[in-house]
Amino acid sequence: MVLEVKGLCKEYMRGSQPFYAVDHVDFSMDKGDFVSIIGRSGSGKSTMLNLIAGLLDPTEGTVTISGQCLSGLDDEALSAVRNTVLGYVPQGQTILSNLNVLDNVRLPFYFSKREGTSTARAMELLEQVGIGHLAESLPKELSGGELRRVSIARALMCSHELLVLDEPTGDLDPETTAEIMELLKSIAEQGTAVLMVTHELDTTTYGNRTYVMDRGRLTPSKIAL
Ligand SMILES: Nc1ncnc2c1ncn2[C@@H]1O[C@H](COP(=O)(O)OP(=O)(O)OP(=O)(O)O)[C@@H](O)[C@H]1O
Numbered sequence: 618m619v620l621e622v623k624g625l626c627k628e629y630m631r632g633s634q635p636f637y638a639v640d641h642v643d644f645s646m647d648k649g650d651f652v653s654i655i656g657r658s659g660s661g662k663s664t665m666l667n668l669i670a671g672l673l674d675p676t677e678g679t680v681t682i683s684g685q686c687l688s689g690l691d692d693e694a695l696s697a698v699r700n701t702v703l704g705y706v707p708q709g710q711t712i713l714s715n716l717n718v719l720d721n722v723r724l725p726f727y728f729s730k731r732e733g734t735s736t737a738r739a740m741e742l743l744e745q746v747g748i749g750h751l752a753e754s755l756p757k758e759l760s761g762g763e764l765r766r767v768s769i770a771r772a773l774m775c776s777h778e779l780l781v782l783d784e785p786t787g788d789l790d791p792e793t794t795a796e797i798m799e800l801l802k803s804i805a806e807q808g809t810a811v812l813m814v815t816h817e818l819d820t821t822t823y824g825n826r827t828y829v830m831d832r833g834r835l836t837p838s839k840i841a842l
């Protein structure tokens with residue numbers, strides 16, 4: 618089992634009224650699974666991914682990735698675990714504009730304080746996502762689809778077990794979206810568990826399972842695609 622989510626909840630306040638942004642979510646993923654989560658704006662998708670990525674503390678429930686439970690760890694231990702068990706592509710653009718493409722991809726390696734050199738691994742990942750020729754370019758010289766490939770390569774730098782993506786194609790045209798989805802499918806076929814949140818129903822056809830998020834509740838999709 619790569620990911621196991623049990624009874625996961627996040628409670629927030631709206632005014633003086635508490636509500637569950639994530640409401641008792643249970644699900645799990647194996648090696649090579651490609652899971653899509655679809656849901657309306659505000660349904661709790663990003664909150665759930667942030668809980669899975671260890672960026673938010675759950676009100677209740679647990680997240681276990683590759684046998685490592687994220688609960689009860691202090692900040693330093695949590696960062697160390699996060700850096701080894703998952704790669705996260707957050708919603709929006711997160712590439713650093715003052716570093717070239719290769720250095721953006723190498724960045725997590727330095728945060729993880731590992732020994733050795735990261736250049737060969739970063740180049741291998743850039744080739745895998747189809748932009749090896751752009752290694753020395755600056756982010757401002759890249760298209761939206763190319764930038765998304767940089768984010769994916771960077772997320773895979775320190776962990777190949779679980780790749781989590783929040784709306785990876787929300788700002789891309791249909792053709793570039795299809796290319797990114799093919800890339801994610803091939804990453805899953807090589808054994809990485811891929812968990813993606815999306816607004817776009819079409820993109821769920823690339824995965825092997827789809828769930829719907831509605832007011833914090835996660836249920837398997839009954840939509841025939
Ligand atoms: N820090 C917070 N405090 C209070 N409420 C919050 C907080 N963060 C998110 N929310 C609320 O929780 C709900 C879920 O938000 P979330 O960002 O997870 O939605 P989403 O499904 O990712 O939406 P989108 O598709 O627009 O990205 C929303 O109603 C939002 O207003």
Ligand SMILES: [Mg+2]
Nearest residue numbers: 662663664708
């Ligand atoms: Mg969101």
